[in-house]
Amino acid sequence: xAKVTRKFTVKRQPEAVIDYISDVENHPAFxxxxxxVANIAGDPKRKGTRWDWxxxxxxxxxxxxxxxxxxxxxxxxxxxxxxxxxxxxxSAEPAAxxxxxxxxxxxxxxxxxxxxxxxKTVVERMNERDADRAAQTLKTILDS
Amino acid sequence: xxxxxxxxxxxxxxxxxxxxxHGPILLRGRSVLWLNGITFVAHVLFRPPPxxxxxxxxxxxxxxxxxxxxxxxxxxxxxALLANAIETRLRRVLVQFSRDQNGYRLSFGGRPAxxxxxxxxxxxxxxxxxxxxxxxxGKVALRFLRKYxxxxxxRPRLRV
Numbered sequence: 001x002a003k004v005t006r007k008f009t010v011k012r013q014p015e016a017v018i019d020y021i022s023d024v025e026n027h028p029a030f031x032x033x034x035x036x037v038a039n040i041a042g043d044p045k046r047k048g049t050r051w052d053w054x055x056x057x058x059x060x061x062x063x064x065x066x067x068x069x070x071x072x073x074x075x076x077x078x079x080x081x082x083x084x085x086x087x088x089x090x091s092a093e094p095a096a097x098x099x100x101x102x103x104x105x106x107x108x109x110x111x112x113x114x115x116x117x118x119x120k121t122v123v124e125r126m127n128e129r130d131a132d133r134a135a136q137t138l139k140t141i142l143d144s
Numbered sequence: 145x146x147x148x149x150x151x152x153x154x155x156x157x158x159x160x161x162x163x164x165x166h167g168p169i170l171l172r173g174r175s176v177l178w179l180n181g182i183t184f185v186a187h188v189l190f191r192p193p194p195x196x197x198x199x200x201x202x203x204x205x206x207x208x209x210x211x212x213x214x215x216x217x218x219x220x221x222x223x224a225l226l227a228n229a230i231e232t233r234l235r236r237v238l239v240q241f242s243r244d245q246n247g248y249r250l251s252f253g254g255r256p257a258x259x260x261x262x263x264x265x266x267x268x269x270x271x272x273x274x275x276x277x278x279x280x281x282g283k284v285a286l287r288f289l290r291k292y293x294x295x296x297x298x299r300p301r302l303r304v
């Protein structure tokens with residue numbers, strides 16, 4: 001399994017940060033390769049709520065499913081994806097002027113998907129770059 | 145002649161792609177500019193005969209396509225759905241905006257920006273972006289708006 005972590009500060013309180021991130025329809029706004037989310041079956045803050053996602057990787061649209069794994073108001077939001085097994089978790093802690101946000105992604109890309117899309121090293125490099133862009137974009141949005 | 149045929153083939157495939165698919169389909173004016181620019185440069189480099197016909201023709205096509213560089217074209221769209229998509233996306237990136245008869249007015253970094261919203265023909269719309277979209281927040285908004293609809297040339301799909 002590969003892991004990507006990013007930490008950054010934003011000028012919003014932890015409650016507002018986790019509130020924004022736990023609205024999964026906001027995810028395409030700050031996760032660059034995520035094209036859309038759809039068919040959200042309930043409140044994404046509730047554990048077990050499921051939805052569909054569409055990712056674009058190396059010019060290929062990949063569709064899969066996700067579900068909420070954890071939600072702690074003002075502290076943490078996490079969800080898991082299936083098909084491409086991954087866990088995304090976002091946590092926020094008070095910091096001077098706002099919050100320190102930590103974004104962790106643990107993932108494994110199945111061989112079948114890799115064969116159709118790109119080499120494993122290339123995928124990992126793309127994901128590192130996407131993590132940088134996601135962190136910068138989320139910071140830009142929340143600092144407004 | 146080969147270059148012109150290749151150019152016409154791209155246009156034909158694009159037209160088929162629009163005709164045979166459900167919308168909305170988004171095409172950025174910048175992409176059109178790139179296609180026309182590459183074609184013009186190829187004509188300048190290789191000078192296919194009659195050069196006195198092709199060079200001025202593609203120079204004009206390239207020049208005119210600069211006029212649309214800040215415009216996005218939406219095929220097979222719906223006015224209400226397109227407006228809703230724009231407004232929803234702007235709200236999701238926490239950008240404030242106001243609506244007027246021409247489209248949307250915004251501000252990034254204290255400098256104005258706008259989206260001019262025009263219906264060119266039934267189902268065919270043009271969105272023109274003017275002002276300070278170079279601000280980081282403007283770029284974030286543009287990237288999210290760009291995820292609307294489908295690209296002109298369909299992508300392969302994989303379900304996992």
